[in-house]
Amino acid sequence: MRTFEERKREIYNRSRKRIEKRNNIKKAILTIVPCFLLVSVISFSFLFSPNTMNKAPSNSLNDFGSDKAAICNISVKEINSGAMYTITEQKTLESFSDFYSSLSDQYVGTQLPPNDFSPILSDTKTDEDVVEDRTEYTKVLESADDKTTPDDYIPSETLQIPIDTNGSIEQEEPINKVYSITVEYSNGRKTELTLSGNSLIDFSSDDRPHILLTPSQITELTELITQK
Amino acid sequence: MDNGACSYRRFLDGDESAFDEIMSELFDKLVFFINRYVKDVYAAEDIAIDVFSDLLVNRNRYNFKVSLKTYLFMMGKSRALNHIKRKKIINFVPLNEAEAKADETTIEKTVLESEKKLIINASLQKLPTDMQTVIHLIYFEELSYEEAARVMKKTKKQVDNLLYRAKKELRHILNEGGEYIL
Numbered sequence: 405m406r407t408f409e410e411r412k413r414e415i416y417n418r419s420r421k422r423i424e425k426r427n428n429i430k431k432a433i434l435t436i437v438p439c440f441l442l443v444s445v446i447s448f449s450f451l452f453s454p455n456t457m458n459k460a461p462s463n464s465l466n467d468f469g470s471d472k473a474a475i476c477n478i479s480v481k482e483i484n485s486g487a488m489y490t491i492t493e494q495k496t497l498e499s500f501s502d503f504y505s506s507l508s509d510q511y512v513g514t515q516l517p518p519n520d521f522s523p524i525l526s527d528t529k530t531d532e533d534v535v536e537d538r539t540e541y542t543k544v545l546e547s548a549d550d551k552t553t554p555d556d557y558i559p560s561e562t563l564q565i566p567i568d569t570n571g572s573i574e575q576e577e578p579i580n581k582v583y584s585i586t587v588e589y590s591n592g593r594k595t596e597l598t599l600s601g602n603s604l605i606d607f608s609s610d611d612r613p614h615i616l617l618t619p620s621q622i623t624e625l626t627e628l629i630t631q632k
Numbered sequence: 633m634d635n636g637a638c639s640y641r642r643f644l645d646g647d648e649s650a651f652d653e654i655m656s657e658l659f660d661k662l663v664f665f666i667n668r669y670v671k672d673v674y675a676a677e678d679i680a681i682d683v684f685s686d687l688l689v690n691r692n693r694y695n696f697k698v699s700l701k702t703y704l705f706m707m708g709k710s711r712a713l714n715h716i717k718r719k720k721i722i723n724f725v726p727l728n729e730a731e732a733k734a735d736e737t738t739i740e741k742t743v744l745e746s747e748k749k750l751i752i753n754a755s756l757q758k759l760p761t762d763m764q765t766v767i768h769l770i771y772f773e774e775l776s777y778e779e780a781a782r783v784m785k786k787t788k789k790q791v792d793n794l795l796y797r798a799k800k801e802l803r804h805i806l807n808e809g810g811e812y813i814l
Contacts, residue, residue, distance in 0.1 A: 405673070405738065411681060412655060418685035426689070 635701035644691060655684065658701055661773060662708050664739055668764055669712035670719075673736040679715055683707045702779040705769070709783055755805045763798035770795055 406414065586596045636654045643650035659680060667676035683704055687694065694703050749772060756764045762784070769780040770791075781791045 405677060408655070408659075411659065411677075411684075412652070414681050415655075415684045415688065418681065419688035422685060422689045 635699035636704075637696055637700045640687075640694065640700050641696075651688075654700065658704055659684065660739055661701070662704055665705055665768060665773065666708045666712045667736065667739070668768055669709065669761065670715050673739060675715060676712070679708060679711045682711060698782060699779065701773070702775065702782055705773070705775075705783045709765075751806075752802065755802055758805055759798060759801055762794060763801060766791055766794045767798050767802065 584596055584598050586594055636658055639650040639653045639657070641650075643654065662680045662683060663673065663676045666679050667673050670676050670679065686707060687704070694700065698706075752767070752771065756767060759767070765784060766780060769775045769783055770777070775783070777788050777791050777795075781788045784791065786794070
C-alpha cells in the first residue's frame, strides 16, 4: 500500500494529466470545428452555386429580369466555314430582360435599343399573313410609347440580331449552314446552342449581317441565356 | 460532522491543506468500501486515487446537496463496478496474495476501530454483496438510510428491507453471539 504522501502525489499527477488531456481535446475541437465548418460552407456554396447547380431552365421571362449578371459576349461561329461573329458586347441580363419581355408578345423590337435588335420581315411570309400580323401588331404599338409609325415595325417570325463582323466576311447567301451560338457570362460560364437552317445569317439586307431566328429558335436561345 | 463538505468548501476557496484533511478522513474508508466490491485492495486503492483526482479535476461538479462522503462513495461504487466489468474482459495477473491480505487487514484495522466491527466484518464476507454494502454503509460508515440509498441507487424502503434481511442473515452466521453484537 502507498503512504499518504505517495497517494497525494499520485492524485495530483493524475489530475494534472487529466486536465492536460481535457485541454488538448478542447484545443483539438476548437481547431477542427471551424475547419470543418469552413469546408462545409465552401462545399455547400460550391454545390449550390449557379455554375454547378443543375437548375431547370425557367420558362418565365419575369424570372430572368432579377438576375443582374453581365453577359460578356454572345458569339456565333459558322461551323461550316469556321468564321466567328460577335453579336453583342457587354450585354447585361437586365437589358436582355426587356428584350425577352417583348418576345412574350411574339413581337420583337419596340422596347429595344435600335442598335441591338430590330425586326425585319421574313421573306417566307405571304401577304395575307403580313396583313394579319400587322393588324395585331398595331394593337401593341398603340399602347407603346414610341413615335415610330407602325409601318416601321413588322411582325416577324424571325428575330434579327445584328452582328459585328470581324475580319472579312463575304456577302454571300449561306444555304444549310450550321451555326454554333455561344453565350459567355461574366462569371465565366459558357453555354452553347447549335442552330442550322436556310438563311440563318442574312448578309443581304444590310451592310451589317444579321442572324435570323425562327420563333422556336428564339425560345431555344431564351432558354439558353436564362439558364442559370 | 459534515463528512468533509466543510473542508472541501475551504479547499475550493484556495486552502490546499483542506484537501489533506479530506484525504486523511475519507481515503481509507473509501478504499475499504471499494474493496468490498473489487476484492483487491490495490485495485481499490487505485480506484480511490482516481476518485480523488476526479474531485480535483472537476472541482465544481460536487454541489453540496449530499455529504462529500456520500458523493465519494457513489463515485467509488460506480468505478468499482466498472472495474469489475473490465476485469471480466481483461485477465489480471494476481499480485502477491499474502502481501495483499496483510495490506487489507491493515486498512481494515484503520477503518474499523472497534473489535465489534472487526467481528462483524469477518462474517460479512459470507453475505451477498448488496447485504455487505448496506451493513458497511450503515454500521461502518454510519451513513443515514437516505445516504446509503443514494450510494446504492435504491429507495430508502429498499435499504431498510435489505438491512433487515442482512442483519437476520448475519445473526444466523454469528449464532448466539450475533444477537449481542448486532
